[in-house]
Each structure stands twice: as structure tokens, then as C-alpha cells.
Amino acid sequence: MNKYVLTIGDPNKNNAGPKAKEDVLYFLKDEGFLPLPLNLKLDPEDRSFGAKLRKVYDVKFKIPRVFKKLKAEVIVLQYPIYSTYLTNNIIKAIRSYTDAKLYLVIHDVETLRLFKDDQNFSQNEIEVFNSVDGIIDHNRKMHAWLDEQGVTTPCIDLGIFDYHNPTELREEYDYDRSLVFAGNLAKSKFLTSKEFEKLAFKLELFGPSPAEKYAENINYQGVYSPEELPEHLKQNFGLVWDGNSIVKCDGTFGEYTKYNNPHKASLYLSSGLPIIVWKKAALADFVIDNNVGFAVDSLTEIDERLENMPREEYSVMKKNALAVAQKIRTGEFIKTAMTKLEKVKD
Template sequence: MSSNYILSWHESVKNTAGSKAKDDVTSFLKEDGFKVIDTPCGKIAKLLYVYLVLPFIFMMIRKGNIVIQYPTGTPRILKHITFMVKNISGANLIFVIHDIYSLRRFGDDFHDSENELALLNKADGIVSHNSHMTAWLKNSGITSRITDLEIFDYLTPNSIQPLRDYTGSLCLAGNLKKAYFLDNFNARSPLYIFGPGSNDSYNNNIKYMGVYSPEELPEHLTYNFGLIWEGSNTDTCNGAYGEYTRYNNPHKVSLYLSTGLPVIIWKQAALADFVTKNNVGIAIDSLNNIDDILSNVDDEQYRQMKENTDRIAQKMRSGYYIKKAVHSLID
């Protein structure tokens, strides 16, 4: 009987990729033989479950590993769940990190930051996004065992996009409210954008293509490259989100690659290492010279990138990265 468990926490957001990464981790680990501890939906039902049902479930688990996706619920609930795993169960606690608030906000509130790091330090093992995030965690005093995910996997029933003629076409998917740089995007190359929060006053080269659920979106991404860019500036990624990309794995990169789209990413983003090492896209300093960058790619270079992307897409669709990372901690 499996002694590995994953706690599944249901978020209540629609048509955003908010809970997709967590749902995928749960699906892939379930496929790998992990038992799912399934929390109910609804605020009150969740609270009752955490305080009245979970203690008994944890009490029955005398060995093995319990995976909790970080963050889960409110900070108070997560602290309580962590306490129970460590003090009531006999299992090891593994955190799979999705977001680190101290990093995302750059430690605006030192007290919050201290609390977060103290909680992370309770884990027996941590799956961090990449080597940059891991270095930050260690420098911040985390002594738990840490392994790198490399990149988020992505579960999708859609087939991988076929190789298309290379025309330098570029698309962007995501919450457009936060894509401030679009106001300053003046390239000649058209940019096809998808997502909620679009603006009526974009330049003519920006084509708005609508909103789709995370399940439907991949079949509409029929372009040569997917763009990852943050902040208000086209010259560099800036602001809190821009800074955050130096450490995190944006889920958008996984959406593009699993769909079969090579990516264009900021050179200083943590995931630029993965993109260049696997030759699944181009790392750039600035969006201001995007026209030249796109026109300098020849058909053969693009075909090679696309082939590499399809190979990575197959791995991501099977949960290769999360399974490998978790097993490196528990085996």
C-alpha cells in the first residue's frame, strides 16, 4: 500500500491558470501512485475539514511522505496543517513551491518574510523552481533538503501544435491587466494577445484574440513563438513581477512549451537558463529589438527549436519534472 500522499486543495477561480499548476501536480503524483487527501470545496466546509477531519487522517499515516503544495489556503491554515503533519503523522513533509510571497513582494514586510521562511524550514524536503530560487532559499537560512523542479509540467488533452512555416509570428497569453509593457510595444511584428483585462488603446500591431479557459487556449496558439515579459518597460523586465522572474518559473512558459511553441524570454529570467540549455526559444535583453531578433531566425534554426520544444512538451505532458523532483527527495 502506498505510503505517499498529496493534499489537494481546491481553489475557486475560473478562466485563469490560478489553480492549473496545482491541479496538474496532484494529477501527476496520483498517476505515480500517491494517494490524494481531497479537501472539500467551500470556505466553511474546508475549515471544518482542516480542524475536525484532517487530524484523524494524519493520525493514521505512520510513515511515508505527505506532499503539500505551497502556499495552500490562508497562512494560518497552512501553519496549522504543517503543525499536524509534523506532530500528529509519522510522515515526512514535502513542500512543492508554487509561490514565495517574500520573494514576490521583495520582503516588504520583514515579519511576514520571517514567518514564511520559518514555515518553509519545517519541511523535510522542498521542491524549488530552479537553481536561482534554491540559492535564494539557502541564503535566506533554509536548511531543509531542496531539489530543483527545472520547469512546471503541463497536463493538456490538446495535440502538440504542428510545425508551421516560419513567419516570426508572436503571441502572448495571460492576465493582460498586468501586461503594462503593451502600452509601449511598438514593434512592426504583430503581437497576438489572449486573456482577460484587454485595453482598447493598444497600438495597431497588437491584435486581441479573446479569452479562453486553460483547457481551450492551447488549440488557439498557432504562432511561432510565445512571449514571456513582465513590467511596464519594453527595454527590460521591471517592477515586482519583473524582479520575480529572476527566481520563479512562470507557468506561462509551461503553457507555451507543452503546446509546442518555442518561447521568447528575458535574458535575466531564471528560466532563460532552461530555454537556452534546451534550445527551446530565445533569451533577449530587450523587446525593443524584437523585429531584428525574429527576422534573424532562419527556417532551419526554427525547425530545430521546434523539434526540441516538442520533445520537452512530451515530457511535460507526462509529469516528468515533478515526478523526478519528488522522487529525488523521497527515494
């Protein structure tokens, strides 16, 4: 069976965006999928006339050239590719030139993340979802939202993103109730909240675009690529939080956690770290069901929760996190979801 994963390069290596897509390809290769490079130059920030001309050239010549002679039974498109125009025309070309089943692996639902009030964008995104043969979404909450929006394409829940992490798992640990947060610090406004310094727990911080100043209980440790970062994750818990406030996940990105699987959760768990999440986050179901951490309504609850957590309770969470790490490191979640999707009848 000829099965392919479309690949589109991303030059930014110090964030999890390209890492997530690279890992889907990495693990699906084990299932017989091959990379299918489109070699499109994508820059969401470039709105120049030259960029528009390049897209037209890609649609008229480059994209058809890839699919015209392709004999494929399955093609996987990792969504989004940050150009509605190119997305629509890639799908159109696949439908015009091949008889392949077309599956989407959703990394972000842009309507939920950035374009909630843009009716035209939202309608186009739903049309994209309904134009393919199958979808791998993040979790039950995202699946339910897709159903509510009128998506009729068969959907399979991923559960959590896999993470290729060759760093040796550390089973030994010091139980010092330490926390780590890794991510895009420019959008993690809660870290600069004046209320943060009232929290007792210490937080190790990694990521690009740090603020000029943080509270004394935050220790900024620099920026590393997703491949290098696991070497520095030796804390007891990984924190998954977003938005502007320490009392809830708010704002555009905070609200988005009600539906998505943040990739940082996979980074932490693949390193054997239990995680702390917002109770209203979609990911809370996974954390509680697998007992790989705990959920809170507010960061202000963490100090008391840690203070009253005996080593024995943490030891169980750690053991479970190490077990989940083995699954995440071998691509079990994307492989299982893809197998289920391929078994769905027309």
C-alpha cells in the same frame, strides 16, 4: 507505500493558478500518490469575521479530523495556500498526528512575489520552509535564494512546470515569425506601453482583464480556460514577459521572473512553441540550455532577431520544443524531482 497530495479547491478556472496544482496531482498519481482533500474554503480577499471563524473551525476540527486516522508515509503540500494561519496549522497537524515525510512543492515564494518588505511574513515563510522534510523549488536561481535566506531543508530543482495538455501537437507550421502572449492581462502593464506600437512584430493576445485599447500590432483574441487555450496556440513563439516596461522586466512581477518559472512558459512549450524570455529571468537558463527559444534584454531586440533568423535556425528550436513538450505532457519534471527528493537521506 501510502503517499498523498493535499488538495484544496479553487473555483477560478480561467487562470493558471489551479491548473498548475491540478497538474502536479495528475502526474504524481502515476507515481502512486493519492489525493487527500481538505475541503477548505479559501478566499484570500475575504477578511470578514465569518471567514475568520471558519478558519478557526477548520483548525480546531476539520484539519485534525483528516489526519488523526491517516496512515501516510509521504504527504505533499502544494505551497502556498494563501493563508499563513492555515498553512502553519496544517503542518502542525501533520506533525502531531502522522509520522509522514512532509514535502513542499513550491508554486510561488510569496516573500519574493508580494511581501519583500514584510519582515514578519518573510520570517514566517522561511520557518515554513525549514519545518518540512523536503522542497521542490523552481530552478537554480530560486534554490540559491532559499540557501541565502537560511533554508536548510533539502531542495530539488524542478526545471520547469509540467502541463497536462491533450491537444494534438502540431509539427507542421508556417514560419511567419508570429508571437503569442497568454496571461493575466491586468498585471501585464507592458502591453499598454506607448512604446509598444513602435515594435514591428505582431502579437496575438489571450487572457482575462484586457485593456480598453492596445497598439495596432496587438490583436486581442479573448479568454479561454487553460484546457482550451492550447487549441489556439498556432504561432511561432510564445512570449514570457512581465512588468510595466518593454525594455526590461520591472516592478514586483517583473523582478519575480529572476527567480520563478512562469506557468505560461509550460503552456507554450507543451504546445510545441519555442519561447522568448528576458535575459535576466531564471527561465533563460532552461531556454538556452535546451535551445527552445531565445533570450533578450529588451522587447525592442525581437524585431531584428526575428528578421535575421533563417527558417533552419527556427526549425531546430521547434524540434527541440516538441521534444520538451513530450516531457512536459507526461510529467517528467515533477516525477523526476519527486523521485530525487524521496531518495534524500535524513
